[in-house]
Amino acid sequence: MPNDTQFHPSSFLLVGIPGLEDVHIWIELPFFSVYLVALLGNTAVLFVIQTEHSLHEPMYYFLAMLDSVDLGLSTATVPKMLGIFWFNLGEISFGGCLSQMFFIHFFTVMESILLVAMVFDRYIAICKPLRCTMILTTKIISIIAGIAILRSLYMVVPLLFLLLRLHFCGHHIIPHTYCEHMAFFSFLTHRFGHNIPQYIHIFLANLYVVVPPALNPVIYGVRTKQIRELVMRIFLKTDH
Template structure:
């Protein structure tokens, strides 16, 4: 909380530095970022189009995949256009309330992505461990409720942060040493006691990552037990093969988080641009790679894509 003698004041706009120490390389750095963002847009839009167009893909697994693709689209679009504007046009200004909105959407959709990955683990658990109950358990109604719960959890956890940041006194200038409005970067400009913000931010991150990952791992323990009990080796490969795409998506999402967390502790005194590049990698890599993973590994999606190309060549 703020001391009583400090008035709540905030700048009308913030200035985003970009990547501190690498300003002279912004144009070159923007090339791989733009390429990755383009892949993310094309890949996720294609996934959503295919799942919507093909009635055979209106199953729980693919509906969750459509949710994941939508979240990845919003997550990457929340930050990348702003970053490219900084790199290409030096357009560094962002209004105070736009900054808070960007921060809210960024963190909210990250939490939603974790929830959907957990829901996809539950989907694989039911499909492999309780196959006879798959259609009766994972109904459209339950899938809708899971999606609404993911949104409600993210919004509930993230709503306090913008309201708290509105009531601080920003005496350390309007310059944010980052490419986008990340919570910790904004809090660094505040004068006063920000211990609640810091503790709350860490607690939410730990709660989401630890709890969701724990349930994902638990799901795969049961899945592994069920797969090992199958009679033939071919059945085991086929059952576990349906999980490969999801496991790859889990690794693509959580590995950058773990690497970034370890780097913050092990290389605490490293140049700021290293931590910022890792943060950007975390935002860009999953939206870019997930459509490729599911496009390559999922036969139904791959077959639909091939049929589209064949129609065009006829």
């Protein structure tokens, strides 16, 4: 595309991981596998929490929210990433790029709030076990969930309006697999380490949106005895 200045370009071109184009077809295999694990793991935990009434407790409500956020974060990025690796479908509209940025940052901010809420829940359960159900009522959990959503919107929406006010100059090629702001690792390496190849930045940014969603169901879900037993009962179809 010619270099020019536009208020809102019609589209951008995501090129994947520059420098590793020859191995895109091989890179997609582990990413697809991890994404599949994230889908199956989070969906299984959500299904177990929804169907098992004994798990209708604050800790599992927060876990269900975390699984939903993980599904949203990975689904907002990985399908487009695989489309680039498999079929060279790098073109993305301006609105699509903006939407992708919104969901990435929205779910990322919300995930951090939910992790804090889960820590608070464990603190109450350990330090004040007799008052746990009185403190963390359904109303309080709903309020925490509402605060998480509103805080995420409060932090992300202004960024989108600022972007909408900018003029976009130069080419419309994005050396990445999805639309994002600069990652906290990329920021530090640009400031302190100038010799790190660009493909390392992009590769790590891709890992960030697929690995945590795949590991969280194991760390916070399957390691919990009740969920582990119920998941095994479902998949193995055995009675305990």
